[in-house]
Amino acid sequence: MEERPTSVWSSTRFWRKSAGWVTGVSALLLIWLSVDTVAQISMGTDEDMQAKKPMRIFPSTVINHKVTYEYDAKRGHEVPVIGEKEAFFGRSDYSPEEADALLRHGKLTVQAKNCMSCHTLLGNGGYFAPDLTKAWLDPAWSESGPYMAMTGTATREEAMAKFMMHPSTYPTHARRMPELGITEDEAKAIVAFLKHMASIDTNGFPRNFAKMNGGVNAK
Amino acid sequence: MPYLDSSSFLTIFVSAALVILFGAAYAGTFTMIKIERLRDYMMPLAYSFWGLQTYSLWVLSVHIKSDPFTQKVLMGAMVGYLIFPHIVYFLVQRTHDACESPESH
Amino acid sequence: MLSKHSEVKWESQKLAINYFRVAIILFLANLLFGLLAAIQYMYPNFLFEIIDFSVNRTLHINALVVWLLYAMIGSVYWLLPEETGIETVGIGIGKLLFYVLTGAIAVVVLVILIVQVGAGNETTIWFINEGREYLEAPRWADIGIVVVVLGFLANVFLTAFKGTRTGILTVLMFDLLALAGLYLAGMFFTKNIAMDQFWWWWVVHLWVEATWEVYVAAVVGWGLIKTIGANRKIVEMWIWIELAMLFGSGILGLGHHYFWIGTPEYWWEIGALFSALEPVPLVGMFVHVIYDWGKQAGKKHGVSNKPAFAWFVVNTFGNFLGAGVWGFMHTLPQINIYTHGTQWTPAHGHLAFYGAYAAILIGMMYIAVQGKYGLKEMRFTAAGKWGITLLTLGVLGMTMALTIAGYQQSMIERAEFGATWQGYFAAQNSRWMLQAMGWRLAMGVVTMLGFVLLFKDLLTIGPRLKAEEAAGVTANSGAASTIAEPAQA
Numbered sequence: 001m002e003e004r005p006t007s008v009w010s011s012t013r014f015w016r017k018s019a020g021w022v023t024g025v026s027a028l029l030l031i032w033l034s035v036d037t038v039a040q041i042s043m044g045t046d047e048d049m050q051a052k053k054p055m056r057i058f059p060s061t062v063i064n065h066k067v068t069y070e071y072d073a074k075r076g077h078e079v080p081v082i083g084e085k086e087a088f089f090g091r092s093d094y095s096p097e098e099a100d101a102l103l104r105h106g107k108l109t110v111q112a113k114n115c116m117s118c119h120t121l122l123g124n125g126g127y128f129a130p131d132l133t134k135a136w137l138d139p140a141w142s143e144s145g146p147y148m149a150m151t152g153t154a155t156r157e158e159a160m161a162k163f164m165m166h167p168s169t170y171p172t173h174a175r176r177m178p179e180l181g182i183t184e185d186e187a188k189a190i191v192a193f194l195k196h197m198a199s200i201d202t203n204g205f206p207r208n209f210a211k212m213n214g215g216v217n218a219k
Numbered sequence: 220m221p222y223l224d225s226s227s228f229l230t231i232f233v234s235a236a237l238v239i240l241f242g243a244a245y246a247g248t249f250t251m252i253k254i255e256r257l258r259d260y261m262m263p264l265a266y267s268f269w270g271l272q273t274y275s276l277w278v279l280s281v282h283i284k285s286d287p288f289t290q291k292v293l294m295g296a297m298v299g300y301l302i303f304p305h306i307v308y309f310l311v312q313r314t315h316d317a318c319e320s321p322e323s324h
Numbered sequence: 325m326l327s328k329h330s331e332v333k334w335e336s337q338k339l340a341i342n343y344f345r346v347a348i349i350l351f352l353a354n355l356l357f358g359l360l361a362a363i364q365y366m367y368p369n370f371l372f373e374i375i376d377f378s379v380n381r382t383l384h385i386n387a388l389v390v391w392l393l394y395a396m397i398g399s400v401y402w403l404l405p406e407e408t409g410i411e412t413v414g415i416g417i418g419k420l421l422f423y424v425l426t427g428a429i430a431v432v433v434l435v436i437l438i439v440q441v442g443a444g445n446e447t448t449i450w451f452i453n454e455g456r457e458y459l460e461a462p463r464w465a466d467i468g469i470v471v472v473v474l475g476f477l478a479n480v481f482l483t484a485f486k487g488t489r490t491g492i493l494t495v496l497m498f499d500l501l502a503l504a505g506l507y508l509a510g511m512f513f514t515k516n517i518a519m520d521q522f523w524w525w526w527v528v529h530l531w532v533e534a535t536w537e538v539y540v541a542a543v544v545g546w547g548l549i550k551t552i553g554a555n556r557k558i559v560e561m562w563i564w565i566e567l568a569m570l571f572g573s574g575i576l577g578l579g580h581h582y583f584w585i586g587t588p589e590y591w592w593e594i595g596a597l598f599s600a601l602e603p604v605p606l607v608g609m610f611v612h613v614i615y616d617w618g619k620q621a622g623k624k625h626g627v628s629n630k631p632a633f634a635w636f637v638v639n640t641f642g643n644f645l646g647a648g649v650w651g652f653m654h655t656l657p658q659i660n661i662y663t664h665g666t667q668w669t670p671a672h673g674h675l676a677f678y679g680a681y682a683a684i685l686i687g688m689m690y691i692a693v694q695g696k697y698g699l700k701e702m703r704f705t706a707a708g709k710w711g712i713t714l715l716t717l718g719v720l721g722m723t724m725a726l727t728i729a730g731y732q733q734s735m736i737e738r739a740e741f742g743a744t745w746q747g748y749f750a751a752q753n754s755r756w757m758l759q760a761m762g763w764r765l766a767m768g769v770v771t772m773l774g775f776v777l778l779f780k781d782l783l784t785i786g787p788r789l790k791a792e793e794a795a796g797v798t799a800n801s802g803a804a805s806t807i808a809e810p811a812q813a
Contacts, residue, residue: 015564029576042519124585204661236652307608311615
């Protein structure tokens, strides 16, 4: 099939081999980096979190705690800080098993309702509705924001749950969220998912979030 | 990750687009001259596209607040890009000459 | 493309035409649901709680992915017997799988359109909606797709081993295997959203910025041999060179999706470096195309399929602009932290998908029409010309509009308001965003008009040129009437 090449540059065999090597080396590098990354983005344990060990993805029990962001001069952006116990739907003693089950239910519901088709999660998804990455910390859902008063609730988690169960009862913008048949259990689980997602160390994304008044306790 | 001033966004987007577009203009003009669709005296034009591309990348790197080391690396990369169309053209010519010589038809 | 008339002698190519037929219908669905979603940006009450934006968008992007895959599979069934010189091995199974796949896709579309969402449990993930952008198809369908693709791969591999295994086929076999294997990375559930997104990108990125690109390089190479009589040895050598450049930059270019999803900082450097290299193979192609064009101009060998060749040209420039220019504008982490998750992404996505994939596969459809009617030469009809012009203008127009929308969203929502809810709505209600969305809708309508003309042309160009050719033959009674495609060596 191949005539004798006049030079290496016009040899199909040379280029086939080069392509094989480039692809192989790239793929191996990617696999090697992925092994490292997967270890770093696996959920930490509750004990490690209590011991304040550094981690990128906190365990489900992070819902028992206050989540804030503080500026880290060394890294040059805000990093999550897990604070004192904080009630989540009236409790701050979810066991790892309970918290895992809640988070799992929340993630399943987020997929079942296809939230990602309008909202972005970690910046990925649709652009028709607000980004949910740090929604848990958003000033709109704090005491100073409109949603608590509108839903007649006293906490962030209740405001969020009540809103998403019956979004058309609380229209805030021309673009409304449709009724998706979210039950009370599902709503609580979704809020747990949102709180967990807000605690993920996203390397400072979204930019300037921490500067917003009331958003987080950033310094 | 440096905080950027939003007034520099437009410069960033435009210079990033220009890096690629001038890059194409350089490679395109260079090739056109090589295959004699454009006259030889146009060659300075091709290289001035490369110059504009390098300048665009410099502007980009300043506005995204790259550290001095990265800026040097980027300028080094531009030297690489100066050679790149030469390499591609060399390869295209070698492969075509090897396969399209009269006896292979 | 619809009539029974066929001068195709290979069963494999008849199957290819079926794949193309479904592809063009799904292309219509792709545009239709896109238009509905675009209307909802302007008039949020339109079809509210009937077919919500989330449903329209899901169908918009999934119809896109599936029509491209159908046309990709179709193209392979088309070129397979011409490359190997033999009928595709196990073509009966291939045909059966076509009906299985098409039936499954129809069910998935209807369920997403009618049932839409389910309760938050595993049953929904398995039977209604997996709820992960681009991979919304429920799990049962995922498994079905894997089975069908395995059958397709068996067709390709067995045929290639039995017949002539050309360089183009070797690349395609290697690439299709990787493409199919990657799909498995998207088929699991985890409660950890960072882990979910990490593997999700393995499927999405390594498809569209690596394996699909290589697929296109191979098919364009084959198409250039077909349409302008390019030299096979050069084409095959260059496919390997392109493969080295595409995989060399694209595989680790995956890093540009790992800036902000919980993954470590080292992806900043890796992602920036390799995604900056991603335009390099495009420049390589560009230089080569100019070289070929320059050499071609002095030669007698004409273009045997003008519409297909025109679509290949749109592919080169569209890929360069959409993937190269629009990609590089927002890929560096310093700026991506402000643009990630804004309208910048659809601006880039629309032009890149159109330029890199839609264009080349439409070109392949024209090649299939030419083969089906046994036409020696295929020229442009008015509908074909207007089709390619309006589609290209429409997509470019949408891209410009979305770029303006993305620019002001990154300014207002990200730089000024720090991506809060207040910032999000401030950006959405700004005058620039509203006008941009109006222009996007208008340009979407232009795109749809272009599609209608393209659709008409694909259906009618064959019989029409055939009749003209026959008339020409009668007029010139001495002319040979053997117009079968010469088999590839």
